Amino acid sequence: MKILVTDREGNNHVLKGDNNSTLMEIIRDEGVDIEAACGGCCACATCHVYIDEKWVNKLNPKDDDEESMLDQAFDVKKNSRLSCQINLNDDLDGLKLELAPE
């Protein structure tokens, strides 16, 4: 499974995903700079990403916790997600996203 990530400097990375991981874990463990301060329990907003429009509806939907946590993020857009709340699966091969600022 390939995940295409654009980092904050605009560099593109092709990461190898698997269906046991969350999106944040793949980004973090593959060495792309993402803070993810709380470690994935939806308690901060430092793994904020923008999902490519084409992929937004293919992801597991946002729950209330994630929506509330996004209140602490900046420049929140319609395609904003916290990457720790996105479960990967084979249907997401080719998922494209961009890290949000800060």
Next chain:
Amino acid sequence: MIEKTDVVIIGAGPVGLFAIFELGLLNISCHVIDNLDKPGGQCAELYPEKPIYDIPSRVSISGQELTDDLLAQAKPFKPVYHLSQQVEKIEKLESNEWLVMTSLNQTIQAKCIVIAAGAGSFVPRKIPIKDIEQFEEKNILYAVRNKSILEGKKLLIVGGGDSALDWTNELSKVSNVTLMHRRKEFKASPDSVSKMLELEKDKKINFLMGQIQNIEGLDNGKIKIVTKDNEEVTNFEVDYLLPFFGLKMELGPIANWGLNLNQNLIAVDTEKFETSVKSIFAIGDINTYPGKLKLILSGFHEAALMAQECFKYCYPDKKNIFRYTTSSKELQKKLTSI
């Protein structure tokens, strides 16, 4: 006035709190410093309600319960807490002891420093706009320390949590307040939300949906804030902007103390958990060593081994006799003397 103790612990998270206990067993006294206004660190601030399942013997325990129990466990050793302040500077004395100075001008003299600062200290999350520093303290306030300067002023408060709503309600009495949030739902106590909605209905405050895009300084000492809701851009001229986007963690002044760092983590050995500087230790999430796991239980283990080495600095002439709490009459007397 300089306060004296054996050990200064930086960080009152779970590992810092357990360190009080382990040091206490060895008759070592502690002062604990934390930037939050309460002990517990991330457990109390980020996830007080969330269950933790990997604390040995606790099938499930919330962040707040763990904090409360650790505080109770440490209590017999009479730790002194210095909250709502950050350690700014440390200085080595000729006696090889340390002077630790905080942002509230507290000075503590100690034989050892134990850094248990987790992912760093909690500070207000700042708006990621370039050159925003020039407006901070002047037009942008991340906390309200002196309400009187806001009287009769035009304010923009941003956020949807308790801080944003409580200050909106409070300051509406004396200032011209606009509250901005990215949606019309709020993550705050129902009381504060209904009060705010009532104030809006009575036109005592304005509510605006949107997010900050840019900030510009004006000649009259005010600031112009460009806000955006979807594609609709609105400009605001205000005296003060009060953004409440929660807290973030940053290493802060610790980075400048000359300790060996590895990707913003403090390198330690796995025997004593001492840093590259003698008599400064680092335990819990802030340290790194081969095989490190960022688990609360690893931090507990690190605290116990660190305490053994601290004993040598605190009682250089004494022999440390290893005793169990189950068998030592002396320890039992201490632990039940609350």
